[in-house]
Amino acid sequence: MSTFKRKKAKAVTVSSSSETTVNLLPGTRLSPFSSSTILTSSGIASLDDILGGGLPLSCSLLVIAPDIHSSYGELVQKYFISQGLASGQKLCVIDDEPERFISECMWFSNGNSSSTVAPPAEDEDDSKEIDHDTNVNIAWRYEHLTQFQTTVSASKFSTDEFCRPFDLTYKVPGSFLDQATKSSQVVLLKASSDLKRVIDVITESLRTCSQEVVPVRICIPLLGSPGWGDLKPKEVLNFVYLLRTVLRQYPHGCASVGLRPSMSGDGWGGPGWLNKLSWLFDGSVTLAGFSADPSLSLTFPSHHGSFHIHRLPAPYSLRSASDRSSTLRGVSSVSGLTGGAGENNLAFKCTRRRLVIETHHLDVEGGVGERRTATAPVPLPVAVPVAVPIPAEEKEKKGTSTRSRLKGTGIAAMPVELEEKEEKEKEEPAGLHLKMRKKVTFRAEQQPDLYDF
Numbered sequence: 001m002s003t004f005k006r007k008k009a010k011a012v013t014v015s016s017s018s019e020t021t022v023n024l025l026p027g028t029r030l031s032p033f034s035s036s037t038i039l040t041s042s043g044i045a046s047l048d049d050i051l052g053g054g055l056p057l058s059c060s061l062l063v064i065a066p067d068i069h070s071s072y073g074e075l076v077q078k079y080f081i082s083q084g085l086a087s088g089q090k091l092c093v094i095d096d097e098p099e100r101f102i103s104e105c106m107w108f109s110n111g112n113s114s115s116t117v118a119p120p121a122e123d124e125d126d127s128k129e130i131d132h133d134t135n136v137n138i139a140w141r142y143e144h145l146t147q148f149q150t151t152v153s154a155s156k157f158s159t160d161e162f163c164r165p166f167d168l169t170y171k172v173p174g175s176f177l178d179q180a181t182k183s184s185q186v187v188l189l190k191a192s193s194d195l196k197r198v199i200d201v202i203t204e205s206l207r208t209c210s211q212e213v214v215p216v217r218i219c220i221p222l223l224g225s226p227g228w229g230d231l232k233p234k235e236v237l238n239f240v241y242l243l244r245t246v247l248r249q250y251p252h253g254c255a256s257v258g259l260r261p262s263m264s265g266d267g268w269g270g271p272g273w274l275n276k277l278s279w280l281f282d283g284s285v286t287l288a289g290f291s292a293d294p295s296l297s298l299t300f301p302s303h304h305g306s307f308h309i310h311r312l313p314a315p316y317s318l319r320s321a322s323d324r325s326s327t328l329r330g331v332s333s334v335s336g337l338t339g340g341a342g343e344n345n346l347a348f349k350c351t352r353r354r355l356v357i358e359t360h361h362l363d364v365e366g367g368v369g370e371r372r373t374a375t376a377p378v379p380l381p382v383a384v385p386v387a388v389p390i391p392a393e394e395k396e397k398k399g400t401s402t403r404s405r406l407k408g409t410g411i412a413a414m415p416v417e418l419e420e421k422e423e424k425e426k427e428e429p430a431g432l433h434l435k436m437r438k439k440v441t442f443r444a445e446q447q448p449d450l451y452d453f
Contacts, residue, residue, distance in 0.1 A: 027084070028040050029054070031321055033325065037316060040087075040215055041162050041164075042055055046152055047357060048163060049322075049325075051313060051329055052312065052313070052321030058315060059247065059313045060283070061281065062253040062278060063077065063256065063286075064264045065286070067288060067292050067305065068261040068265035074101075074221050074353075085172065087215075089185075092200060093187070093221075094190075094201075095222060096222070103171070106166045107166065109170055176388055187201070191225060193231075195239045199246065202243065209252065216253040218253070220256070223257055223258060223259055231403055237277070241280055242259070274310070286307070289305035290303070304347075306346070309346070394402075
């Protein structure tokens with residue numbers, strides 16, 4: 001008999017006394033990977049996914065849009081402002097015309113900011129594509145599979161206050177803006193060449209809200225616009241460094257900054273300009289539109305530009321939360337989404353109702369509508385050209401062409417050249433004429449057959 005005896009496992013209980021509750025600020029939530037990081041939404045669900053759930057407080061985001069023919073960078077800033085207005089957070093907008101810029105921000109379809117706003121439905125253009133795909137009869141084994149998706153759904157981040165469903169066809173009501181301005185929820189400041197004064201205003205806004213415990217959003221839609229004066233690269237770097245220092249002192253604030261298109265390249269600030277500037281921000285992304293290059297617009301007709309990631313925010317950590325939670329970057333375990341290891345395989349498109357960031361890949365050769373199982377075309381028989389001598393009487397006639405003479409004979413008309421050469425006189429019987437040696441040369445234009453592999 002064996003001397004080994006099985007011991008009974010003891011039940012292990014974990015007391016809930018170690019759990020701590022955190023009082024969250026309006027429009028914020030805790031990061032799923034760090035209890036010391038508080039996130040706020042950028043207003044775009046797909047951008048929140050790339051940032052690791054949202055923009056952390058005390059951090060700054062740089063949005064670069066080098067395309068001078070579009071304003072996608074300003075559109076991202078409008079989402080940032082609209083989300084702050086809907087969440088009840090304080091805003092500090094610095095622009096050449098801050099009143100006009102904030103009045104062009106998007107809003108909800110029902111015109112209010114209550115928490116009963118329904119999640120945004122898919123665009124009409126997207127629904128038509130979905131209906132077109134679902135009407136096709138497919139194999140029975142694929143009927144129960146989830147539909148192929150290229151972006152995250154808005155419901156992933158849509159809560160009562162965190163990420164609101166905005167509609168580009170609606171603008172923020174003027175009465176709501178007037179009320180927000182009177183209550184000092186919105187602080188409008190015109191751009192100035194006195195950068196120290198701008199930093200002082202930002203610092204005062206953050207100091208005022210430190211006692212009220214309200215998040216503050218600093219928005220600079222277009223840094224380097226004419227209202228900022230003739231800025232030098234060194235002045236821009238110093239200004240960004242001071243802004244980052246102020247945000248570290250007041251952890252309830254965050255900032256989103258956009259660049260003028262002419263400043264969004266290394267040609268303005270010298271070699272490595274964008275690299276230097278990106279390292280002074282906690283996060284840096286680029287929205288490069290296709291409108292400047294017609295070939296890109298034809299190659300990718302379903303998108304409006306590419307989305308590049310330069311840096312992602314990682315407060316209180318050496319690794320960004322986006323590396324563990326982002327679905328669009330392909331590091332999540334969510335099935336049914338594309339991605340892979342390429343984190344910069346992203347593109348964006350602006351539909352009638354929303355701006356969305358999606359995964360981006362090269363299309364199949366020839367387009368998705370080309371049938372790949374078709375057999376190679378069989379070459380048709382070609383008529384062999386025959387040289388027809390033209391009598392001397394017809395040569396003298398005017399108004400008759402070679403094509404009209406060969407019409408109805410079934411003979412292909414092609415250029416024929418006759419070369420006549422007299423032979424040297426030889427000793428021949430009398431009564432014989434000189435023989436004419438006729439040479440017929442023709443030229444046929446043939447192209448090689450094209451095959452698809």
